[in-house]
Structures are given as C-alpha cells and as structure tokens.
Amino acid sequence: MIDFHCHLDLFPSPSEAIDEIERSGIYALSVTTTPKAFPKTAMLAHRRKRIRTALGLHPQLAHERHGEVGMFVRLLGETDYVGEIGLDGGDEFAEHLAVQKDVLDRILRACSDVGGRIMSIHSRHASAEVLDALGRHPGSGVPVLHWFSGPPAHAERAVEMGAWFSVGLPMLRSRRAAALVARLPRDRVLTETDAPFASTVGSQYPTPALKEALARLAGLWGTDDATTWRCLNNNLRTLTGTVKATYAAAR
Numbered sequence: 001m002i003d004f005h006c007h008l009d010l011f012p013s014p015s016e017a018i019d020e021i022e023r024s025g026i027y028a029l030s031v032t033t034t035p036k037a038f039p040k041t042a043m044l045a046h047r048r049k050r051i052r053t054a055l056g057l058h059p060q061l062a063h064e065r066h067g068e069v070g071m072f073v074r075l076l077g078e079t080d081y082v083g084e085i086g087l088d089g090g091d092e093f094a095e096h097l098a099v100q101k102d103v104l105d106r107i108l109r110a111c112s113d114v115g116g117r118i119m120s121i122h123s124r125h126a127s128a129e130v131l132d133a134l135g136r137h138p139g140s141g142v143p144v145l146h147w148f149s150g151p152p153a154h155a156e157r158a159v160e161m162g163a164w165f166s167v168g169l170p171m172l173r174s175r176r177a178a179a180l181v182a183r184l185p186r187d188r189v190l191t192e193t194d195a196p197f198a199s200t201v202g203s204q205y206p207t208p209a210l211k212e213a214l215a216r217l218a219g220l221w222g223t224d225d226a227t228t229w230r231c232l233n234n235n236l237r238t239l240t241g242t243v244k245a246t247y248a249a250a251r
C-alpha cells in the first residue's frame with residue numbers, strides 16, 4: 001500500500017509507526033511541517049527502504065516560520081521530495097494569506113532552481129491561489145495535491161497543469177469528495193493517510209484506514225483490490241521515475 005502524505009514525526013511514538021509501516025510493506029512519504037524538523041525526521045527513516053522524507057513548511061505555520069525559508073533552500077539538495085507546503089485560506093489562517101503566498105512563491109522558485117521536486121501540497125480553501133502559484137513556477141516539479149477539497153473546475157484545471165492527487169479515507173467517505181475522486185484520471189491518483197491528524201484511531205499508525213481507502217477506491221473505479229493496488233503501484237513508479245528523469249540533468 002501507499003501512504004503519500006503522513007506526519008511520522010508527529011506520532012506519539014514515531015518508531016512504532018515506522019515499525020508498523022515496515023511490517024505492512026507500505027511505501028510512505030513522511031512530510032514535515034518546518035525545515036527545522038527535517039533533519040531529525042529524515043533520520044527516523046534512515047535505512048528504511050520504503051520511506052522517503054519530504055522537506056516542508058506548512059502554510060498554517062508560515063506566518064510564524066517564514067524566517068526558515070533560507071534553511072529550506074539550504075536543505076533542498078538533500079531530498080527529492082517537498083511537503084507539506086501550500087496555502088490555507090480557512091477562517092483561522094486567511095489573515096496570513098499574504099505571507100503564506102510569499103513563502104510558497106519563494107519555495108517554488110527554489111524548487112525550480114534545483115530542477116524540480118515532487119511536492120505534496122495543501123490547498124484548503126485556497127485551491128485557485130495554489131494553482132495560480134504553480135502556474136507562476138512551471139519548473140518547480142510535480143505537484144501532488146493532498147486532500148484536495150476545491151471545486152471540480154479547479155480539479156480539472158489542476159489535471160491540465162499536470163498535477164496529481166493523494167486521497168485518504170476521510171475524502172473517500174465523503175460523498176461529495178468521493179464524487180470528485182471518481183472523476184480524476186486514475187493514473188494521477190495515490191492514497192494517503194495524513195496521520196496522525198486524520199485516519200488514525202488512537203496513537204497507532206492507521207494501516208486499516210489505508211486498506212479501507214484502497215477498497216473504497218476500488219469501489220469507485222469498479223475494480224478489485226488487486227487491480228487497484230497494481231494501478232497505484234504503477235502510479236508511484238511513474239511519479240518517482242518522471243521526476244528523476246526531469247531533474248537528473250540538474251544534479
């Protein structure tokens with residue numbers, strides 16, 4: 001199974017979560033919320049073949065952590081993955097949208113400068129603004145829109161721009177969100193948990209939520225679990241392969 005957006009460093013016991021990921025053979029993208037958290041979080045996944053660590057600066061923290069953009073740029077050479085980055089236009093964070101946009105633009109510019117990255121992107125109540133920012137930095141890499149909750153027209157625009165989507169159980173349980181997922185191209189979809197913020201019951205890594213997400217995706221697509229898994233697995237290979245090809249020259 002694939003968990004393309006989880007916060008391993010924020011579990012009460014990251015090592016237990018990682019052991020469970022290993023045991024279940026899950027491919028995981030471990031995202032971070034601040035550049036400062038990256039080195040330690042990357043160490044957690046040291047020698048774990050199926051876990052990659054992404055360098056992030058969460059939009060909900062941008063107004064407090066914009067001083068860490070320089071550190072972000074310095075660390076960017078250490079990973080092929082960026083996240084969690086993006087914009088959050090929800091009521092509690094809308095007042096900070098200007099600083100969020102500035103941070104995101106600087107991050108996307110830095111990604112372009114190093115030839116592009118695979119980017120896990122938050123776009124809550126700000127999907128149009130996120131797509132505008134990606135449009136300003138077409139060389140920044142491949143965006144993977146995590147828990148996308150924008151309108152269908154924005155999803156279509158994102159697909160046209162080459163974006164991917166990571167979808168989790170809360171999305172697939174919502175009738176409206178599931179209808180949107182059903183319309184996405186199957187070769188641009190991955191699964192995620194966003195654990196421990198979502199999908200989790202208690203403090204354990206939520207393997208059952210990932211299984212259920214896969215089964216629900218199979219239901220939406222009218223395929224069986226094995227076929228769905230093969231599709232997701234191929235997608236992951238394509239995504240990682242494409243970006244390697246794109247920025248191999250820049251390294």
Ligand SMILES: [Zn+2]
Nearest residue numbers: 005007084194
């Ligand atoms: Zn997240």
